[in-house]
Amino acid sequence: xxxxxxxxxxxxxLGRAMQDDPDVVVLGEDVxxxxxxxxxxxxxxxxxxxxxxLDTPLAELLISGLCVGMAAQGLKPVGEIQFMGFIYPCxxxxxxxxxxxxxxxxxxxxxxxxLRTPHGAGIRAPEHHSESTEAMLAHIPGLRVVMPSSPxxxxxxxxxxxxxxxxxxxxxxTRLYRSAKGEVxxxxxxxxxxxxxxxxxxxxxxxxxxxxxxxxxxxxADALASEGIAAEVIDLATLKxxxxxxxxxxxxxxxxxxxxxxAARTGGFGAEIAATIAERRLSSLLAPVTRVTGYDTVVxxxxxxxxxxxxxxxxxxxxxxVCQFS
Amino acid sequence: xxxxxxxxxxxxxxxxxxxxxxxxxPDGSIQRPLPAFASDAKLLIALYRSMVLLRLFDxxxxxxxxxxxxxxxxxxxxxxxVSVGVASAMREEDVLLPSYRDxxxxxxxxVKLEEILLFWGGDERGNRxxxxxxxxxxCVPVGSQAPHAxxxxxxxxxxxxxxxxxxxxxxxxxxxxxxxxxxNFAGVHKLPLVFVVANNQWAISVPLRLQTACETxxxxxxxxxxxxxxxxxxxxxxxxxxxxxAIVAAREGNGPRLIEAVTYRLGDHTTxxxxxxxxxxxxxxxxxxxxxxxxxxxxxxxxxxxxxxxxEQLAADCHEHVEAAAERYLATAPxxxxxxxxxxxxxxxxxxxxxxxxxxGERDA
Numbered sequence: 001x002x003x004x005x006x007x008x009x010x011x012x013x014l015g016r017a018m019q020d021d022p023d024v025v026v027l028g029e030d031v032x033x034x035x036x037x038x039x040x041x042x043x044x045x046x047x048x049x050x051x052x053x054l055d056t057p058l059a060e061l062l063i064s065g066l067c068v069g070m071a072a073q074g075l076k077p078v079g080e081i082q083f084m085g086f087i088y089p090c091x092x093x094x095x096x097x098x099x100x101x102x103x104x105x106x107x108x109x110x111x112x113x114x115l116r117t118p119h120g121a122g123i124r125a126p127e128h129h130s131e132s133t134e135a136m137l138a139h140i141p142g143l144r145v146v147m148p149s150s151p152x153x154x155x156x157x158x159x160x161x162x163x164x165x166x167x168x169x170x171x172x173x174t175r176l177y178r179s180a181k182g183e184v185x186x187x188x189x190x191x192x193x194x195x196x197x198x199x200x201x202x203x204x205x206x207x208x209x210x211x212x213x214x215x216x217x218x219x220x221a222d223a224l225a226s227e228g229i230a231a232e233v234i235d236l237a238t239l240k241x242x243x244x245x246x247x248x249x250x251x252x253x254x255x256x257x258x259x260x261x262x263a264a265r266t267g268g269f270g271a272e273i274a275a276t277i278a279e280r281r282l283s284s285l286l287a288p289v290t291r292v293t294g295y296d297t298v299v300x301x302x303x304x305x306x307x308x309x310x311x312x313x314x315x316x317x318x319x320x321x322v323c324q325f326s
Numbered sequence: 327x328x329x330x331x332x333x334x335x336x337x338x339x340x341x342x343x344x345x346x347x348x349x350x351x352p353d354g355s356i357q358r359p360l361p362a363f364a365s366d367a368k369l370l371i372a373l374y375r376s377m378v379l380l381r382l383f384d385x386x387x388x389x390x391x392x393x394x395x396x397x398x399x400x401x402x403x404x405x406x407x408v409s410v411g412v413a414s415a416m417r418e419e420d421v422l423l424p425s426y427r428d429x430x431x432x433x434x435x436x437v438k439l440e441e442i443l444l445f446w447g448g449d450e451r452g453n454r455x456x457x458x459x460x461x462x463x464x465c466v467p468v469g470s471q472a473p474h475a476x477x478x479x480x481x482x483x484x485x486x487x488x489x490x491x492x493x494x495x496x497x498x499x500x501x502x503x504x505x506x507x508x509x510n511f512a513g514v515h516k517l518p519l520v521f522v523v524a525n526n527q528w529a530i531s532v533p534l535r536l537q538t539a540c541e542t543x544x545x546x547x548x549x550x551x552x553x554x555x556x557x558x559x560x561x562x563x564x565x566x567x568x569x570x571x572a573i574v575a576a577r578e579g580n581g582p583r584l585i586e587a588v589t590y591r592l593g594d595h596t597t598x599x600x601x602x603x604x605x606x607x608x609x610x611x612x613x614x615x616x617x618x619x620x621x622x623x624x625x626x627x628x629x630x631x632x633x634x635x636x637x638e639q640l641a642a643d644c645h646e647h648v649e650a651a652a653e654r655y656l657a658t659a660p661x662x663x664x665x666x667x668x669x670x671x672x673x674x675x676x677x678x679x680x681x682x683x684x685x686x687g688e689r690d691a
Contacts (some may be wrong), residue, residue, distance in 0.1 A: 025484070050643035051484055057514065062473050069477020069491075073421075077477070089503075096467045097474065103669045105463055110672070142670055165672035193674050239674040257408070262375065294385035 001183035006176045009151035009184045010040045013158040016188050018048050024162060028063055028116075028306065029052040030102075037082050038118060038177055055290050064090035067113035068097045072180035076162055078245075081117040084171070085128035090115065091136075098167040099142035111167045114158075119147060121260055121309055122175035124302040130174075132211075132263040133301060137169050138240040144168040145240040147195060149214040151182040153237060156191030156202070163190060180215070196243035198250070202230035204248040205294060205319055209260040209272060210236040213310060217260045220315035229323055238268055247273060248281050254323045255286035262309045266292040285326035292318045312313030344544045347568050348558030352616045354624025359568040369633045373414055373562050374626060375640060377406040377619050380430045382644045383439055383591075386652055387446065391597040395656060399446045400427045404560070404592030408524045408662070409494060409616035410434055411565025412585075415573050416492055421482075423459040423475040423493040425468070427524070429493065432464075439651030444658060447559035450669075451661070469499030472508035472521070479517035479582075490518045490576045492569070497576065498529025500543050509584065513551035520572040521547075524559060526591035529605035547584035559587030560618040561626075592617065598605055663689055 004012065018024045026041055026048075032055035045053035056063050060081055062147040067077040081087045094115070101111040116319030119128035138145045146161055146168055148154035154172065161168040171178075198203050199214065200221055209217040221231040232250050236242055251257050257277060258268035292310045300308050340679035349360050354684050363369055380402055390396035402409070409430035416422065416435070424431050429442055437457040445452025445464065465471035475493035481491045498524055500507050512519045527534050538547065547554030559567040565587060571585040590613040594601045601610075626632035667674055667682040674682065 005590035021594060054480075056509070057510055059503075059507040062476070062511055064510070065473020066477035066503065067471065069423075069475070069479070070475035070481045072474065073478050073480045092470055092504075093473065096470060102406070102671070104450055104453050105669075106450050108454045108459060109462070135331045144671075168618060178362070241677045244677055265539070305541075316510060 001185045002271070003181050004151045004184040005178050006038050006148070006151045006172070006180040007038050007155045007178060009155040009182075010158055010172060011042055011044075012186045013155045013162075013185060014041060014044060016186055017159060017162040018044065018052065020188060021076060023074060023321060024076045024078065024079070025052050025054065027056050027066060029056060029058055029082055031080050031326065033054060035081060036210040038066055038148065038174070040116070053192050056197070060086050061089040061093060064093035064098065064115055068101065068111055069112045069117060071167070071177065072101065072109045074216060076112050076114075078162060080118060081115060083125070083129040084117045084119050084131040084133065087115075087117050093136060094137070094143060094169070095140050095168045096166070097141045097238045102166065103142055110165060112165045114161045114170050115191045116167045116172060118174035119171035120173055120179070121210060121305045122275065124305070125174070129299055130305060132261070134171055134239055135263060135267055135269040138269055138272070140240070142166070144193060144238065144241055145171065146238050147211040148237065149170040149173060149176065149211055149299055150180055151184045151236050153191060153197065153235070155184050156189060157193065157237065159188065160193045161188035163318045164296055165192060166180035168193075171211065175212040176215065186230065194238045194241050196246040197235040198246065199235050200231065200233040202254065204229050204246075204254055204256065205231045205323055206254045206257045207231050207260060207319065208234045208236060208247060208257065208314070210239060212259050214264050216310060216312045216315055219312045220319060222316045223312065223316055229319065230283065231319065237261070242273070248277065251277050251281045252284045253286050256325075257289045258292060258315065258322055260292045260310050260315055262294045262302045263282055264292060266296050268293055290318050290322050334645055335580060337663040340569040341543065342548045344542050344554060344556055346556040346558070347564045348561050349567070350564045350621055352560070352621055353531050354621050356625075356629055359675045360563060363566065365572070366564055369414075370563075370622070371631065373410055373566065373625055374619070374622050374632070375416075375644075376410045376430065376434055377562065377618060377622070377627045378435060379644045379647065380406045380410065381619060382485070382648050383429065383433070383442075386648045387443065388597055390443070390652065394603060396443060396446050397448050398523065398598045401593040402429055402598045404613065404617050405524055405526050405587075406430055407562035407565050408559045408587045408589055412444070412492060412522050412569040414492065414566050415569035416490070418458050419489050420573065421478050421489065421491045422458070423471045423491060424462065424464055425471065425477065425495045425499070426464040426466050429466070429498065435461060439648060440655040440658070442653065443655035447655060449658070457539050459586050469504040470494070472499070472505045474522070476508040476511045476517060478517060479512060479519035481513065484519055484564050485580065488577050490520060490573050490665045492522065492573065494522045495524060496529065497525040497527070497534055497537055498532070499523065500546055501537055506546070509547060509550035509582070509679055512582040518576040518579070519582040520569065520576055521582065522569070523586045524587050524589055526589050528591055528595070528601070530599060532594045542586055544584055544586035552582050553583070553599065554584035554586060556586045556588060559589030560616045560621060562618055562622055590616065
């Protein structure tokens with residue numbers, strides 16, 4: 001199988017989806033001639049034409065609103081927002097329209113759109129380019145929030161998102177765009193949404209994460225193994241709706257859980273998982289569920305961002321503490 | 327238009343103009359030769375009937391709200407000609423994207439009165455209406471349907487379908503980026519899209535002079551690269567003519583147009599509003615002289631197309647229609663609580679199916 005970076009896998013999935021389904025339309029700022037600021041849409045306009053790979057005016061609200069209108073007419077729009085820090089003008093459209101068009105018309109109109117955006121810090125980008133506010137999106141009823149953590153899952157989950165009959169926000173871990181490499185076969189096969197992936201099995205501790213933080217989480221699991229701690233690692237992958245069964249099953253087995261995300265702690269998605277575990281698996285717990293997260297600060301600019309994002313050391317410290325709790 | 331030139335020494339590189347259209351004066355007399363369709367008495371009477379029905383329906387809806395049997399409702403009083411005139415120029419396959427005050431357009435397009443009552447009565451089934459299946463429901467967040475209209479129109483153009491999107495909103499919406507972003511995009515791609523702004527002079531309590539420094543709202547189209555026209559929005563003949571012209575042009579591939587319907591909201595913003603707090607009674611009283619229904623009636627009577635007997639029959643018909651619809655609405659049982667999950671996703675994810683069971687369990691407990 002050929003090797004691809006995560007962003008190449010995105011590009012492959014977009015090309016495959018457009019080739020398979022003439023209703024798929026890609027739109028956003030610079031997605032056409034330029035192929036996207038991260039090259040996720042490179043070459044697509046040449047292959048599919050400027051009508052289906054559409055350079056929009058610089059207007060994020062418009063991009064999300066266009067997607068709603070197109071989707072209601074039966075197209076499958078895939079909008080790109082260049083950085084997550086610019087997604088906020090889209091929130092009105094996501095909350096008030098995309099996520100509830102099916103419900104408010106009782107199924108008369110539907111909204112099979114995808115809004116893609118890079119997610120997270122760690123690429124020394126300018127201010128407003130490093131946000132990770134996935135919890136805000138995961139709070140919206142009727143939406144799906146999906147985040148791959150490898151090229152293989154980027155390919156399969158994006159295909160699934162595009163084929164899904166409901167709106168999906170697809171968050172792409174910017175830090176992994178070029179650093180994550182893996183074998184990706186462009187076979188048109190989707191991976192299931194709403195399902196968490198168990199990346200590593202273990203009996204002592206459950207580590208749960210998503211997106212770019214899986215890199216540090218897996219590294220921590222490797223290091224913990226050398227200390228004799230067998231960590232199970234779960235890639236949540238779909239945050240809305242999230243796979244409670246896999247999470248709870250794992251915690252029932254290990255009795256200990258550390259949740260890792262680079263988003264700020266308060267109201268972060270880790271809180272949701274911790275609450276679910278407390279409600280439904282308290283009797284299995286041998287230690288308090290612990291979060292390793294970004295701080296409740298604005299994501300610092302380049303010089304300090306590495307101190308903001310959870311490190312392998314922070315994850316290991318939390319894991320050891322949880323394992324030693326008695 | 328007042329001069330905006332900063333120096334008389336600089337050359338003028340572009341000039342723009344905004345035309346104003348009207349046919350019927352407030353007393354029903356003819357201002358200029360009427361468009362061809364106006365010779366069709368049947369059509370004019372249909373427009374008249376729709377406006378009368380809408381006004382009676384409004385009155386009933388307010389009565390239902392005042393007696394606790396309907397939620398907040400937005401009346402069309404005084405601006406019936408806008409949405410009725412525009413909808414009458416559309417084909418069924420065109421796509422309507424209305425604001426919450428466009429009952430008249432929905433009625434014309436076949437939505438049932440009881441469905442509109444269901445919506446305002448707090449039941450989503452009102453949006454699963456009998457009108458064209460692709461029409462959008464009322465849009466409550468002001469102007470946020472304009473980008474949808476652009477998306478719809480882009481889809482129509484991409485598929486080379488001879489259909490047009492028609493997007494209605496109020497004067498307040500023109501202050502939002504949503505509307506400008508949609509117009510800008512529609513201009514760039516010459517989309518089959520007609521924007522209609524019902525300039526009823528008030529955005530709740532904010533008068534037009536605090537909404538914009540522009541002399542017209544029609545000129546907002548100029549910045550987006552297409553034509554805007556001001557129309558007497560209390561003249562249903564003018565509204566229909568302007569909409570028809572714009573829709574035909576859009577269908578033929580000539581791109582978008584903006585119609586500013588200059589009208590007046592004779593009632594409150596909604597049943598939750600009391601316009602007497604911010605608006606002088608004298609102003610409203612003066613505007614009653616311009617309202618669209620009396621205007622068209624005066625014309626029809628003068629042309630001997632309409633008389634007292636027909637008026638009485640129409641009033642009786644509308645009354646019966648509205649009362650029957652209200653009864654059907656009131657007799658519609660609420661949905662079962664768990665149906666709130668039914669259209670959340672195409673297939674309900676298990677985690678929410680569990681919440682659905684939880685709701686049923688709590689209710690049954």
